[in-house]
Amino acid sequence: MNTISTPKRICIDDVPNEILADIFRWVSISSANSLSTQNGLYASEVLSQVCSLWRKLAHGSPKLWTELILKVNVDTNSLNRRESLTHWFSRSRAVDIVLTLDPFRVGMQLQSVISTVCDHSNLWRRFRLSLPWAGIMSFFLIGTLCTPQLEELVVECVHSNSPAGLYPRHLAVKEGSERTVITDCGRLRKVCVALLPSFPLELLCNLLPWSGLTEVIIQKPGAHPTLIHHVFMHCKSLVRLKIWTAYWRLLDISMEPSDELRLEHLESFEVEADLRALVHILRSVQLPALKSLTLSGIANHDEELYPVQPSLAVALMELGDHAHFDLVELKICGLLDFCKTSGLQLEDLLRFLASHRGLTSLALKCRRREDAHGLLNSLSTGFLDEGNGRLAMLPKLTTIDVDGDWKE
The missing domain is CATH 3.80.10 (Leucine-rich repeat, LRR (right-handed beta-alpha superhelix))
Structure with a gap:
């Protein structure tokens, strides 16, 4: 996703690239000069206002929820993450998902977020999973996933530069655990994995x-x-x-x-x-x-x-x-x-x-x-x-x- 770097940084990661392009065009051509001179607003503030209006509009217009990139950063403060993700998926048709986790902030929300994202695997188009070794097994023990729109799958570790001697000889799987199996994936053409040799x-x-x-x-x-x-x-x-x-x-x-x-x-x-x-x-x-x-x-x-x-x-x-x-x-x-x-x-x-x-x-x-x-x-x-x-x-x-x- 594109982001803006300004003295007053505004978080607009949830806005699709094509929407951002239109916003930039609107700010630079139609209104940026007059807003800056008359009201003293910075371009970042204008962007923030437009993004806010777009989010309100999106609740009533499902077309704005297609072709989106969903970035989920799991942390210990994700108390309402499952509810918000479910609400987001209910308006989506096909999505690119980037699911990341800070390796130093492995909280109790990880399993909940992964389960919610996997519950909507029928919407995946490109799925990128970046987790530390402590959490990577959560994805592989989900069960059957139906992915009719999936084109690309990336499963990788976070911080993969550990010396070989620190790698566990074997990552154990509990007996009777339900294994993840991706089905109905006729569009899948590209797979990238970055895992331990002992996986x-x-x-x-x-x-x-x-x-x-x-x-x-x-x-x-x-x-x-x-x-x-x-x-x-x-x-x-x-x-x-x-x-x-x-x-x-x-x-x-x-x-x-x-x-x-x-x-x-x-x-x-x-x-x-x-x-x-x-x-x-x-x-x-x-x-x-x-x-x-x-x-x-x-x-x-x-x-x-x-x-x-x-x-x-x-x-x-x-x-x-x-x-x-x-x-x-x-x-x-x-x-x-x-x-x-x-x-x-x-x-x-x-x-x-x-x-x-x-x-x-x-x-x-x-x-x-x-x-x-x-x-x-x-x-x-x-x-x-x-x-x-x-x-x-x-x-x-x-x-x-x-x-x-x-x-x-």
Whole structure:
């Protein structure tokens, strides 16, 4: 939602964007100058008056309650929140909902608010749930939800930067608890989750029919390898996939090449993971329609304790061997000379590039300035077509980016 920042800030979060646009237009063109000079009113005060009139009008005009964004911030003072939410939903037709909770103010109202919002799941169009770990389980123990208008679902933690060692090994589910199951969701295409790797997988895997999704995003702090495997096994309609997973080195789990890990329609694949996870994923999956590949945020500072086999270079070549895709965009951040034996050397990268002549955009973020200079030198001296000044091995390439966060 749009908000106004002025010396006298007015809370207008409940007003839809299109209404705000009309208000801004009215203030700036029709009445702002005369009101400011004659009555001494600030624009924020004018907005406040207009918003107040709009809310009164909305009670008698249901059309003003369509296409709205409902922002619910749960706190310990939400004594009348359930009644006001029920009143709001009674006038709504389709809504985008952002349900957030301050992790330091987990009050008794959380369960009540979640229950009220879920009671009206038939109105959801886009639903975003942001809760701390202490409250995230409340959503997954609601029961059956009917969501005929739902297009996008986001379930994420608040403050997801805790060290891995502080994560609980397993989040327990009481026996006999009613699990949340989303049904009648034929419009649902995008799901984004940001949960603990120890989150109960049966709650997530049975939450919704994954087969119809076209976009899945798994954000920090990451996901258990079994969930990644589940996505590749069941989300066969995916066009875009982004995954972030870490701490696989703490788990004795790996992925092996399999024809079942094949996504026929996937065009965009982004991976942020530790090196071991990245290697296992790349060498195991088949992506024949892949157009854009991004490898970034890789962390593996303890190679001696957690050796990676095969090397990243081998895994990258195996990805191409398993399914002969034609990349258009490639982005690899901070992997050149990343580590002694498991990293990606310059000659490995050039060999991979030579097999993708259709590339138009290439971003190779280097950790060190000398790596960037060496890369550009190798590309220009070894593969430059003197006749037209273009790279002979990448004739369609129009953009090269090697910048990085270099330290002098």
